[in-house]
Amino acid sequence: MWLVILVCQLGLILRTEAQIPDACITSDTNRDPENSDITVVCGTEHMDLSIYICPVYQALYNESLMVLNNQFNKPECFGTPDWSVNPPVLRFSFPINGSSNSVCENNFKIITQVGTGVFSDFSNVQFVNISGSITSIDPSAGVITYRPEILYKFSCLYPMQYLLNNTQLGVSGVSLAIRDNNGSFVSTLSMQLYQDQDYLEMMTVPPTGLNLKTKIYVAVKATNLTERFNVLLDRCYATTSPYPTLNTYYDLFVGCTRDAQTKVDLNGASQKAHFSFEAFRFVEHKNLTVSTFYLHCVTRLCEVSTCSTLMPDCSSSQSRRKREALDVLANATVSSPAIVVGKQSTGLPSESSYSSPVVAVIVCIVVLTILLVAMAVYFVLYIRQKKTIIQ
Template sequence: MTGLVTRQQLRATETLHPNKMTVISLCLPLLAVLMQPTLCLYNCPTQYERSPDSSDLTVNCGTTLITLEINLCTAQWAGFNSSTMALNGNHNITACQGSIDTSVDPPIIRYQLPVNSSDQNLCRQSLQIVDETPDPTGPFSNFLTIQSVIITGFIETNTANPESGLISYSTDLYYHFSCRYPLEYLINNTQIMASSVSVSTSDNNGSFADMLIMNVFNDSDYGNLLVVPPSGMQLRSRVYVEVKAVNLTGNFYVLLDQCFGTPTAYNVSQTEQHNFFTGCSVDSRATVDTNGIYKFARFDFETFRFVQHREQAKSSIYLHCILRLCEPTKCQELLNACNNRKKRSLTPFGQEGSNSATLSIGPLYTSREDGPAVETYSANVASQKDDLNVTGLVVGVVFGSAASALLVLGGWFVLKKFYYAGYLPRSFN
């Protein structure tokens, strides 16, 4: 029985052998697929059977979305697929995992990342604003620095569950990317097309000059307008000046950049002028009372005379102020720079700019004084008087000598006449 059974079993085995070989031949490919599933999921060319590199990553820095595309074939050859890779390490968030697109060759894994840093950005990224030096030959060459936004991130495989065992034939994938967005732009060459029929273009400049008034007062309350007497004001008298904006549209304050006086009416080539103040620098005999904090500005000074008027009974003074209209915050910003001694070299105001205007008033007349103020010129007068006295003395001496000589000669002729008449003795001779 044993041998029979053995022979029967042998016959059964020989009978079934062809079918068994067929089944085995069909299972081997299936077994290969089960053993290496990632190698057979997608039809990838043999040229991508290599380790992934940086050329497998494509980055598109859009205005609202950053789109990332990774070569699926090289990732597959390395032993990974879309479920094992995620943006910025967020493997548990579905939105941070990629989607597969097989409509392109080679197929890709696509990721999208919003360009923002808000809480709604589930995948997150690093967003940093940096200062950069502009191109010296570019349109921003006049800028010291310009700013840019740099967004950085990465795509990596899941390392939370490390492989077991001593060795592995797969690699870890890590793709780093960055997008740079400049914040300074030049918008030019904007073309506007209009109909060639009945086209009218008008560009006009406005001015607030008619709403600016300069007045001069004789009291610190700025209540009484100054009235100059016909003979002129006395030297060292206090004069109060107010520059005011009236009926001005908008919230603008008056900021005096510079106020000065000239001996004649103002002109652009004026070289002789006395500065009451220029920006942060104020003359010792002038006071800036209000400036850059209201719709009016005020200062005062002591009257003086210009030396070129020394021969005149009155010296004329023409007042001028260079001012600007600025928003309150801008005015305060300029004034604060005066309080910072380190910024004195960068005078915030004090020079006429494109948004400045010049107001003038005058002339004011100051009179010469009969006291110490004119003693400087008394030496010449005294010298002239001394010269006249010396000349008179010399003339008097000459005339006195001539008169004495005539008297002597006259007396001699009288005595001679009496001698020849016999009235005088001969011994006289």
């Protein structure tokens, strides 16, 4: 008798908790779970996960029985079903900061590696690996169950050095479905030019160009970025091309090596970096009215607690060389708008500061003045000579 009652109760549980929704009846995903059922989007502020929900029902579960890292006592660790898309999915989203990782027990690991290849002369390079799993909760109260366990593992690898190539991360271990993705913070970066040392007044470059030696204040900022990271500039340089190619370039600073007129005010200590330099002209533009160039900064992120260890040691007599930095990728730096510099400096005008028409007018005036003075002297002498003859 007890056996009959137990079987009846088990049948009721299966019908009430795993009844196939109408949207799944005709769906191609109304099947057993597969490796391709999970999608991971590694964003700059959030990680977004989605799994096909119909295989979950097929396995006799529902959205209330799928949770992050087995944290079934925390409502924020459960997903939200989305029946408006085809196929329907169960979505999870959490910010990549300390609070979310501690609440849902996601693994947050900083990996530090010595730079290799084109980064062999750079400081140590850091990666962020955030990983976890979506697990099923079996509501069966008996000794046995007819539900298979569902386990979706996920991870995001965030390369904190922007110039590194994205490499796929393989997650080891036995799991039902694994999908990895790589994240990049590069979309959060911007470069702005200012005309004051307080970085309040945006710089407007006139069509005629800035005066030589005009002070230019540069800010590289990261917006919508988790507070775990600061901005660290490895190198900033100028090119005559809007792209960070190195056919013609001038280094403002590379690690500890700096141009005499360049001053780094803030670096590695905030989500913005500040430096300044004086406007100059490229020699190849000597016959042009204005010289146009662009700034490019090789940028990385560093974890707040370790930024100081990644800064170059400028007090060391054996500073690491940065020659490999010349091979940076074209899409790996943050760049400025065009900077146009005219020929006139902020001091006294040079001999080439006047345009050709002005010079011609000045020459004519000088010649006429000389002629008038000569004629006046001639008439004075002529009159005096006449008076002498008459007398």
